[in-house]
Amino acid sequence: MTLEFTKMQGCGNDYIYVDCFSGMPENAPELARKLSPRHFAVGADGLICICKSEVADAQMRMFNADGSESKMCGNGIRCVAQWLYEHGRAGETMTVDTLAGRKTIRRVAEGQWQVDMGFAEFLPERVPVQGLGAGPVVGAELMVRGRAWPVTCISMGNPHCVSVVEDVAGVDLPALGPCFEHHSAFPEGVNAEFIQLLGPGHLKMRVWERGTGETFACGTGACASAAASVALGLCPPDTDIQVELTGGTLVIRVGGDRRVLMTGPAVTAFTGSAEV
Structure with a gap:
């Protein structure tokens, strides 16, 4: 099977981004473990799946390099916003669902995004x-x-x-x-x-x-x-x-x-x- 991906980074925090609007891969944790090792594969801090949401512009699912899933990724969600914007899936203000809730993201300059991260x-x-x-x-x-x-x-x-x-x-x-x-x-x-x-x-x-x-x-x-x-x-x-x-x-x-x-x-x- 051939997996198409986009490699993106925010301040050097890099992930492998996959278009999953047609459905999540069943083996996402395994893919994260297989593709993340540097020098031996694509190399990244993990895998992020950009999925369809029934309410928001998209949903983000994030898997660490060891395959474990995290509820939220700050650098990752900015890159998701950039990907959605570049692919015409969302405008300069958008919402993205995460396992930590829905986040609102706003484009403030070329390649720069502000995220309302909610409450500490x-x-x-x-x-x-x-x-x-x-x-x-x-x-x-x-x-x-x-x-x-x-x-x-x-x-x-x-x-x-x-x-x-x-x-x-x-x-x-x-x-x-x-x-x-x-x-x-x-x-x-x-x-x-x-x-x-x-x-x-x-x-x-x-x-x-x-x-x-x-x-x-x-x-x-x-x-x-x-x-x-x-x-x-x-x-x-x-x-x-x-x-x-x-x-x-x-x-x-x-x-x-x-x-x-x-x-x-x-x-x-x-x-x-x-x-x-």
């Missing part, structure tokens, strides 16, 4: 996180590899654990990332973000993504990091926060009501086909 959720049952108290997990301590890490836990439709550090470049992410991802405090696993405050409204972030590992960028992670910085008093609400990632910069605005807007690029790299 801090309650432990919404993340989910356990064993760190009954209230919002903001500036709590989590023991990882014999060290107490200051953590703020947030759901952006998927779970995040944000730690503020002095120097993100000095974080041993390949060693620490899996320890956070599979920590017993997170029954569904977690995306781990490490952030450094560079100045007012300016963060630097590295991320270990659940089911994939370290990636160049994570849109939901940038949103969670900005929301955490506001909750911790490091950045003010209702202002643009520049989140500098390995693969580029996203602009995040966290409202006083915890509603999050994300603005960033979506780029088509190439189209191709693969025997699967």
Whole structure:
């Protein structure tokens, strides 16, 4: 079987996009595992299926490189919007259904999209996180590899654990990332973000993504990091926060009501086909 695809990326967070308006492939998790390995296949952080929705302009289904399905992908949904726009399936404002709810997306410039990401959720049952108290997990301590890490836990439709550090470049992410991802405090696993405050409204972030590992960028992670910085008093609400990632910069605005807007690029790299 030949699979036609489009390779797209947002700040270096790259996925394989497949037109599934005529139906989802039954083996989507297997396809993600087969096509994602770099140097041995197409190479990507995962697979995203662009599907028909009865109400919205489209539905997004996202599978990590290990085949596990995630409810939401911030960089991915901007690329879905760009794909729909390029293929004449939607205009400059559109809605896309995800497993984390319906998102409204607006084209703000050539290749630039703003996504209403909904509300940052801090309650432990919404993340989910356990064993760190009954209230919002903001500036709590989590023991990882014999060290107490200051953590703020947030759901952006998927779970995040944000730690503020002095120097993100000095974080041993390949060693620490899996320890956070599979920590017993997170029954569904977690995306781990490490952030450094560079100045007012300016963060630097590295991320270990659940089911994939370290990636160049994570849109939901940038949103969670900005929301955490506001909750911790490091950045003010209702202002643009520049989140500098390995693969580029996203602009995040966290409202006083915890509603999050994300603005960033979506780029088509190439189209191709693969025997699967």
